Amino acid sequence: MQITQQAERPVDLAGKSIPVYKKGSKCMKSSTAKRLSVILLAAMMTAQLASCGNSSGSSSGNSSASSAGNANNTSSASSAATQTDETKDVFQAPDHDNLNFDGDYITCKETTTLHIGSYQSPLITDYDDNKLTQYLEELLNIEIEWDLYPASDALSKIRVMVSSGTQLPDILGMNGFSNLDVYDWGEQGVIVPLDDYIENYSKYYKKIIDDTPRYRTQLTMPDGHIYAMPNIIESLPNSYSQRAWINKKWLDNLGLDVPTTTDELETVLKAFVTEDPNGNGKKDEIGLAGSTNGVNQKPYDYLMNSFIYAGRGSLSNTQVRTDVSDDGKTLYSPVITDEWREGLSWMNHLCEEGLYDPVSFTQDSTGFTSMITTEEGSLVGVICGMGLGIQTDEAADYVPMSPLEGPEGIAYAAYFPTTATAHMLITESCENVGAAFALCDALLSYDVSVRARFGEPGVDCIMNDGTMTSMLEGYDAVLKPLVNWSEQTNCWWQGCYPTYAPKALIVGQAWDGNLGNTQYQVTSAVPYFEGREPEHVVGTLIFTQEEADAIADSNTVIINYIDESIARFITGDLDVDDDTVWENYLKELDNMGLSDLMAVYQSAYDRMYNE
Incomplete structure (x- = not known):
């Protein structure tokens, strides 16, 4: 569980000691001609943090877990697909024999070491002596070793490592992956497709995307594969x-x-x-x-x-x-x-x-x-x-x-629909893919999601003892946070992990009366505002590379022109009631390629939602 590097790894661009792929490795293949997708959706980290934020409190209480959390774990683990005698001949992970499928989580029979590459958040005081790290190590019988990169350019460093063929840690975890990254690396063989693991091993992932097919759509790349473990925050405050x-x-x-x-x-x-x-x-x-x-x-x-x-x-x-x-x-x-x-x-x-x-x-x-x-x-x-x-x-x-x-x-x-975004990837370097998947799958469970977001129950947060009031009428209070998300702590990993936070958990934070x-x-x-949106709303669109290339120049130009025109029309710099002015505005959008851009949007939308 130390933050170390394997001794045989040479030094990479981040100053880490890791080996290089041999010539001919799948990871050396060029991706330029074969990239097929990009998402025109920026990450909502800032809004997510605002929605999931909390205020520290001083009231005392003690509870190791919520009844809602236990119920969720039992239900998910028993209903999702898991490895059995009937399915093990269909698919087995390379480290299958070291995995135990009994209980609420997949665990390792023999202690297994997993390297996680991530950014070093200034808000995390210690990744090694960290409550979430230690909890997961004990829960799953694993040892976690961290390969940490400066938060300011961690993703850029990983992209350089991929393009140069440098061997990666077993798992990559952060909140900045684009779908272009995910699909491109999947195509190269840098990361592992998770479809078989989801269908045959998962205790939580499969149930989540089966219950909400939109999440499966958002995570499925144009080749039909799912490569990423998601971060899903069902935040009503964010959505409205x-x-x-x-x-x-x-x-x-x-x-x-x-x-x-x-x-x-x-x-x-x-x-x-x-x-x-x-x-x-x-x-x-x-x-x-x-x-x-x-x-x-x-x-x-x-x-x-x-x-x-x-x-x-x-x-x-x-x-x-x-x-x-x-x-x-x-x-x-x-x-x-x-x-x-x-x-x-x-x-x-x-x-x-x-x-x-x-x-x-x-x-x-x-x-x-x-x-x-x-x-x-x-x-x-x-x-x-x-x-x-x-x-x-x-x-x-x-x-x-x-x-x-x-x-x-x-x-x-x-209305801004909840989007499942890539937060963890298992790399080709990983020899214990089953154990790595077990870790990621566990992070999607309710109880671990509570710990990963709010810390240790009874210490960093107080579970509802029946006296708390929820911030949203109609929902039961779940817990009272005692540690603020924006404070330095060693309670969690600060967003570099997959998680599933259902809306009842997000809105179920106790109100302090302030x-x-x-x-x-x-x-x-x-x-x-809830329920006042149109029946159909466009959310995430996934484009093929050909489509992305077709709109690469026009998309940003049109967005900027529309925003500029809104300001000029409202302030009177342009007369919106003058027919000639309005016609010139429409002609300019047409010259910029709005109709062609909408045709590309339509193609992506049809592929995702109309087929």
Whole structure:
């Protein structure tokens, strides 16, 4: 369990001592001509951490495990496919004879050493003397040795090691793998396809992707193989993170109700900026504002959903806005529709009336925070963002504002579906693939997922003893975290592992009664938006290499042009109501290749969801 290197390994680019593949090895094959896929989806690490974050507490209690966790383990282990006398002749791992399949986890009969290559998080004080490391070693009868790389360029170093044919650790674990990495390395033979292990050995992985086929689709490469162990965080706060919050205290002071339509919002905003709702005798109130880079702090994303679904497929801005027809078959971009134009025209009207602050298009999240945390309190009536950004009792002044009904009765909530992302890969270097798979599979169990995210029950988190209140009404409290995710600790591995956190676990964190608790704010707001999304929403799209090459130049250019045009139309720099201006905008998108790009999107969508 030491952080060491095997003595026979020569030094690699990271200063680690590892050998090199011989000429002719599968790992020496060129990948340039054979890469087949890429995902236009950025990792949601920042939002995931915000959603899964917690606040430390001081209450005491002790419980070794939750009844929900034990029930989950028993159910998963008994229902998933496992190695039996009937199946062992169909498939066996190279180290099959050293594996024990009895019980809730696959374990090793003889202690087996596994090397894990990962980034060295500055928040982890010790990977060797680490609670999760030691727990898994004892649970599975393994020894873990770490090959650690600087967090700033760990993935780049691994990519260089792969391209140079340098032998890798048994397991690679981190949260930055793209699907291009995964498929390319799988094609080269650098990493092991897991299909047979999932079908014949898994106690947890198979059940998860059988219960939610979308995850299987997201993890299956164009060659039909699954190579990665996933990180799956079913975070309702993340999925419904495009929100607006309105100052209820100001509403009460003016005798107004929370608006439910776009017309009512306009009336409220006018009152906010003209009638001194904060009562300080100054004309300092701002109706509606946001920022350019805060998590979902762009007001137009929230407002446009009252006219047409804004079409953001992920929290990142790496995919052109795309909607799906009512039958779930045909993709189109909303940015060229009459409804999109109508939404822009209304927002331009708000801006001209001084109700939508144009600084929202230039200020960053720091500037926005200064607006809502002044000595006299927040100066903004309507705040857009995943959370309030207010961590004091003043947070109680704000309430979530449900999607507003537009002139045609549309009132959508943005929805970002949970995505299964690659977090661990077993490499060709691994001689004990069965043991490596056993480790990864165990990390997907409920009990280990709890430990991997919240630490040791009874020490780093307190399991619900019947007295706790959940942050989300309708869900039972599961636990109270005692260690903050952003603090230095040796409780876990800080995101470099596969895990499965069902939504009941994420929203089941106990509330400490603090209205300024960020996790409470983002969780308690979910019911205002859940279920208000369209029936069909575009999420992750996997492209062949040919498709990716076809849109490589146009995709980013079009995204940037759309964003720039949104700002110019709303602020009045371009007249959205001028037919000639609008036609020029549409022609420019066509010249940039929007129709061709949407055809490529359609091809990928058909392959994934319509076949």
